[in-house]
Amino acid sequence: MTNILLINPNTTKSITDLVLRTAKGFASKGTRLRALTGSFGPRYIASRASYAIASHAALDAYANDRGAKDVVVLACFGDPGLAALKEVSPVPVVGMADASILQACAIGNRFSIVTGGERWKSMLEEFVASHGLTSRLASVRTVAPTGADIARNPKAAMELLAKGCSACVREDGADVVILGGAGLAGLAAKLKPMVDAPLLDGVACAISMAEGLALQEPAKATHGALAKPGAVDSIKLSKGLSKLLQSP
Amino acid sequence: MTNILLINPNTTKSITDLVLRTAKGFASKGTRLRALTGSFGPRYIASRASYAIASHAALDAYANDRGAKDVVVLACFGDPGLAALKEVSPVPVVGMADASILQACAIGNRFSIVTGGERWKSMLEEFVASHGLTSRLASVRTVAPTGADIARNPKAAMELLAKGCSACVREDGADVVILGGAGLAGLAAKLKPMVDAPLLDGVACAISMAEGLALQEPAKATHGALAKPGAVDSIKLSKGLSKLLQSP
Amino acid sequence: MTNILLINPNTTKSITDLVLRTAKGFASKGTRLRALTGSFGPRYIASRASYAIASHAALDAYANDRGAKDVVVLACFGDPGLAALKEVSPVPVVGMADASILQACAIGNRFSIVTGGERWKSMLEEFVASHGLTSRLASVRTVAPTGADIARNPKAAMELLAKGCSACVREDGADVVILGGAGLAGLAAKLKPMVDAPLLDGVACAISMAEGLALQEPAKATHGALAKPGAVDSIKLSKGLSKLLQSP
Amino acid sequence: MTNILLINPNTTKSITDLVLRTAKGFASKGTRLRALTGSFGPRYIASRASYAIASHAALDAYANDRGAKDVVVLACFGDPGLAALKEVSPVPVVGMADASILQACAIGNRFSIVTGGERWKSMLEEFVASHGLTSRLASVRTVAPTGADIARNPKAAMELLAKGCSACVREDGADVVILGGAGLAGLAAKLKPMVDAPLLDGVACAISMAEGLALQEPAKATHGALAKPGAVDSIKLSKGLSKLLQSP
Amino acid sequence: MTNILLINPNTTKSITDLVLRTAKGFASKGTRLRALTGSFGPRYIASRASYAIASHAALDAYANDRGAKDVVVLACFGDPGLAALKEVSPVPVVGMADASILQACAIGNRFSIVTGGERWKSMLEEFVASHGLTSRLASVRTVAPTGADIARNPKAAMELLAKGCSACVREDGADVVILGGAGLAGLAAKLKPMVDAPLLDGVACAISMAEGLALQEPAKATHGALAKPGAVDSIKLSKGLSKLLQSP
Amino acid sequence: MTNILLINPNTTKSITDLVLRTAKGFASKGTRLRALTGSFGPRYIASRASYAIASHAALDAYANDRGAKDVVVLACFGDPGLAALKEVSPVPVVGMADASILQACAIGNRFSIVTGGERWKSMLEEFVASHGLTSRLASVRTVAPTGADIARNPKAAMELLAKGCSACVREDGADVVILGGAGLAGLAAKLKPMVDAPLLDGVACAISMAEGLALQEPAKATHGALAKPGAVDSIKLSKGLSKLLQSP
Structure with missing residues (x-):
């Protein structure tokens, strides 16, 4: 039995529900899933400002959770708070963008990302660069229709997406394309x-990377960059987070 | 039900059996595993010369296999023939070194590899570099005892390995360490x-990456670097491989 | 007249005061300085978890400030929230680590950083890497004594620092060394x-980079990665930050 | 009081005068400026051949100057002789291109350069690469009108420049644009x-970077790449330069 | 007297003859040339699968040769088996693609490759990347006509090639262009x-690099990545190759 | 018949003679060699200041030469003036350091340089970096004895050199070592x-690279970074150089 804790760092419960539902469709039989939603911050993350707040919110959600977990999935494509969570968590933490990029690298030499939200293009390019993977990135394209667009005219939306994905392959040289973002969950199969x-x-x-890591039950680092950090006092944080900082 | 085909590109059946046995221990319930051994070439791979032959042998084993498979695992840490297999196979192909490196990147910023065979140090450094991941590599250390050493004096062998792994963390700055090579399969849990x-x-x-990719049933590329290549005649190859080249 | 707003993203007022005092010593005559302290979060920043919270706190402090400012200085060596502030601020935002690194690059080919807090070594190495400057980095050394150490035995503390700086030059190949962190402000002159x-x-x-940028009064980007982002609703944020997200 | 010595390494006095005049407009009150012109070599620098001669001329001008100086500014966008001057000078030496690039990096992730002279495109691309900053460079565009063009039809010239700058932002992805070259000095404000x-x-x-470095009065390196070099005899050089090489 | 052994790793004797003939035209007077053809494998190499087999075939040809040789030239543009040959051979081994790229780097900063076979574009891009030379690569263009095309309509074929080469210079920024592949041997002079x-x-x-290296008679490495590897048993290989692996 | 023009950019005729003599020993029968010495500047090049002057001197020597030449060799290990010479010369120009590095890359993955003059360590590291080859560089070691040392105690000098070269291989991981600098010419054979x-x-x-390039008689670029630059007036240069700048 593997317990996965999903953390949606934005504050929109319906997105958490959608991701949880989608995740269940991909999870193994022996996997139990729970999901948390950010308790403060922006409704969705589409800017560096939202991202900074969401990093705190993700950490806060983690710190206040008392449930069992064998692995944590940060359920926002862009992974706000990933490094902080890895540092404090005794179990592995998987970022949705990070896991997707790494699985894409297992398939081909160069990958592209198709997602929504114009600002994510530069944010994801910098994300990939900060992970040392720029030489593997073919392109980021933010051509995705919104959930509302998909609901209104599914066929047109699918064609738009397919066009974006094909441009990644034919114009940008991608060997494999990632559909990122909760709004696009489950569409890959239909677009094939x-x-x-x-x-x-x-x-x-994210789910299969989490299950794979949980399976090995890797020990928590006790030395180096991702070992538990030193204790620090704080003010005006939630009870759980304050306590986490004091005894990490 | 996921069918995984393991290909051991060297010609030592007992290593194939060991890897298959170990793989079964890590596989999900719904996974069926089969394994092939190279039909020609060196007994083990520990040089660039052996590696070149094993690339051919891996491809040959694949080409002559008629069994069902949803994903292929190249079961030699160093992945001889990986690009060739990806090109011709309609299902995903996972290299053991490649999968390990990518899962290590999901855990921490910098990884090390501990394996056996002195020549693998430079070969794996070049492998990592050719995958664009040098900035994520802390070190490769070839301090591993042989299978015979482990059998003769298990405690000393384990201490030697633990010392090598610890040096990766404390001297080389690794956040995570990979135990590579069939001979070390299963030891990670004990060394923790x-x-x-x-x-x-x-x-x-390799197994969890394979299961994760198989789950998504990604389509075969029909354009670009990993689409099926053009047909080509050949001489003096095995029947299966000759046919594969003629109608890939 | 140039108005500089210093933001200390941790919650220790005495550090804010120290930085402000030091900054005044370096500022030009025509420069007016004000300083804000984070209103929530850790007392100091020495981990990825603290850093994630401080990014939010820096943005929050900025959002709730109504005073005049021609340039903003993020007064924590490591620059939590820098990208978010650059995105929302109409005037230039200068990070203390970023400015130091860039000025160091103006002096020599390779720079080192000497600072306090063991965890900052990996955090600053990743900071430098994410700015594309790894080839210019000779080393990060976290050998600095604490403020308490300096007060107790100034001579020993200075010798320890000088030894660390010299090791950067003689062992790591640095052409120039940065003394980072508020606790070390003003010591460079004495260590020379x-x-x-x-x-x-x-x-x-940070101060001279801020004055230099303010002098040119560069326009706010209206296109691209650092233009103002789209509006987004939020919950449970401070009034100022909530408003900033709604009309950035 | 900060004394800045400007060195124009080409041999056109009117360009020296223009740069000096412009520089005075940007300098702080407490700054005194002097300027030298190359005593031999090409009238302007727009090729690798001119650049090689100008490197010598810059060094020669420096070597024959007896005036007080707290910092040196190499006043040619492309910085011929910068490394040589840094090596021999006891006070900081600032290159105009180098300072601009570093200040641009303080504003945004990716910068572009707009300048005149077709050959400068490849020369500046190589300059940026040799400084390890290629990942920060969006583009170099040599669309600038000549001084004569600007005088003849200022409006058309400004429109041409604005079009080039906008293309850097909209087509090349620049977050910030540098107007390089003496002929374009002062136009940034008008083009905003x-x-x-x-x-x-x-x-x-260049001026604000020079003032910022001079403020800290950094010591001359006594070890490593930028310490004073060993003495060497020479023939047929100017008296000042010959002496500088003999007792550097 | 320098003895060059050419190895064509595909199985088409007429290509071997063509390369040998062309090579003789470029060789010095004191150079003697012999050529081997792969004894198994694809008729030509235009895919990763063919490439994997050809690496083995190149090694096999080498292992079964008893003639005198002072240097080996791997006569396929893409160099299958190069690292393996370097490891086992006591004399230098020169790859045709490798030598061309390095000589191109001696001429200019950025080079392009024009060759035939669509799949070679990605294969050569990865080849250049794995040699750490991506920053020197302007482009790979696979616009080359086939030998049959050239025979049928030489003028049109030459125009097509010239157009491809010019595009490398004018659109991709190449300072120098390599005509790769046996089919294009000797055309450079005509296209000038x-x-x-x-x-x-x-x-x-390849020939001049081989002659240059042979001239210096560099010793075989006895330590490190390219020293002779350890002995290994094998099965079902040619007698020569089996023996080479056993006593390398 | 190939005419090679050697340019020694320092002003010590005896070094020119030594290089010429050594070069003759390596040249092919059909090669004719001439050599020029810098007419002004330092006696030898061991600093960035000397290097800047020598770049001018190399160009000046070239500009005033009227003899026949099919290829130019810049005969100083470090190649001052190389880019300038490539720009103006209609025939190929080969730098001694550049050619050595590229030939070393043809032999192994990672090379080291052993040379004299402490300052050359950082200068050659920057040289390699500016050529995009840092990933191929194992180390630069400046352990070489002077010519006087070699004359006084040849055996001790050879042992010192051998020790330095061996350290490159055993400690730094070099696959191949370059003995750079005129003073070490011819010693490689003895140290083997x-x-x-x-x-x-x-x-x-340098000689074999020059002969190889001359053989192909590559055309002068008429477009791009290395085409002839535009004309420019100059003052107080030698007649030949002034004329070269005016009609390049």
């Missing part, structure tokens, strides 16, 4: 016949 | 208490 | 005779 | 309303 | 007047 | 038995 290269689903990648 | 950072098992990484 | 290469003071670098 | 991102003036960047 | 930058012939580059 | 990896002689590399 319309695209010239393998498509990966961000939620699926 | 003796090392200051998470350890990953190469076989476990 | 004991070190074989130029030393830079983090506070001095 | 026509461009979607901050513009930096090369002369302003 | 139609192209704006120097052209290099792959065969000529 | 004492070193564990191939040694290359800088002069030999």
